[in-house]
Amino acid sequence: MKRIAFSFVLLTFVYVSGAQTIINRDPEIKKMVDDISKDKIEQHVRKMVSFHTRHNLSEQNDPAKGIGAAWNWIKTEMEKSISVSGGRLEVKFEEYTVGGQGQRISQEIKLKNVVATLKGTDPNDDRIIIISAHLDSRAALDNDNTGFAPGANDDGSGVATILELVRIMSTKKFSATIIFMAVSGEEHGLYGAKYMATKTKQEKWNIIAMLNNDMIGNSGSSETLLNDNMRVRVFSEGVPAFETEQMASLRKYISGENDSKARQLARYIKETGEKYVDQLNVTLVFRNDRFGRGGDHSPFCQEGFTAVRICEYNENYDRTHKIPAVENGIQLGDLPEYVDYEYVRKNAGVNLATIANLALAPYEPVNCGIVTSGLTNKTTLKWESPAKGIKPAGYYILMRETYQPLWEKKIFVTGNEITLPYSKDNYFFGIQSVDAAGHESMAVFPGQAKRQSGTN
């Protein structure tokens, strides 16, 4: 009798937990992800370290040392892909002035970002996706512009990833434009990213996603001695840094505090990254960044763009911003031998898969609304097809319990309205456009649907 009861329990368990995950990969994206070379990433990191320091106040005119040498080398590396891009890749410096009295950089200097733009194939597609990393480095002191500051992980790992993605993605065609950006000025106050965020806002660029990669190559923690190259963090803001009164009032009405655009991007990165990269858990951190630390995504958030930070799960404080030296038997400093290149390869794959999927996807649906009038145990969602780009083959309706962090159901529909037998009060919903090959836009969290005359 006891044995029968046990079998029953076991069967019930299998039944409840038996739903498998179906993974449908686009073979082209899979091939690009598989092309990412851990050895090339390591070569790039070691080359960055060979400049001795990439401090923002370091030498700009020495061909082998200092930030100027790094600028020129990164630009030259990116330019190698122009010929294979069929003329779609453009590489240039963006120069700007920073510093002055009372600032962390006390005298005015000029810094440069290196920016590679891979133009989208559809001239009517104005969407831009940015992947960014910072090329400057520092050791212990703010103003030490000559000491060895290898910056292998911070942020050689991010820059190496960008160079690898330029190499691989420039041979492929995407509807949307992709910008690969290596910025200066991060270590002294996010100057390079601020310059780009202000400029792009003024020029009204349609940036749909900005992925900041800062420190994606360290897999072991100091103090707690964890070793794990199977987890990476994505930081995203909840309540947006840029929010008008009208946006705030809608957010409160629809309980959208966990459904900012940055959070939809974070969920998108998790779903897409884990689809294409094996042995990696994309862990969503529901805060904009680490305590007391800044990142280049923040200026973009402040200008109202959708931006997140991708960062290693474990940090090693014996390495970051330390002068390379042995102290009490511990090697300090951000040296290339401590970067886990296999881990960087996987994190580069998450970036590539996300950007490619997004750049191939249709535009998001527009005017997405949830009908909140009327007492009903159902939910009606309405949306309009995007006016630009390819026509979606259909839409995914996403849903989850309100207390769950990630979408739980994904329902394919055609048309522009659906009524589901679930109460609008008990779930959150999202709407994505999808093309015939399965590339999804980011999810849109519906606002209140406009009332139609004659209904309440």
Ligand SMILES: [Zn+2]
């Ligand atoms: Zn950094």
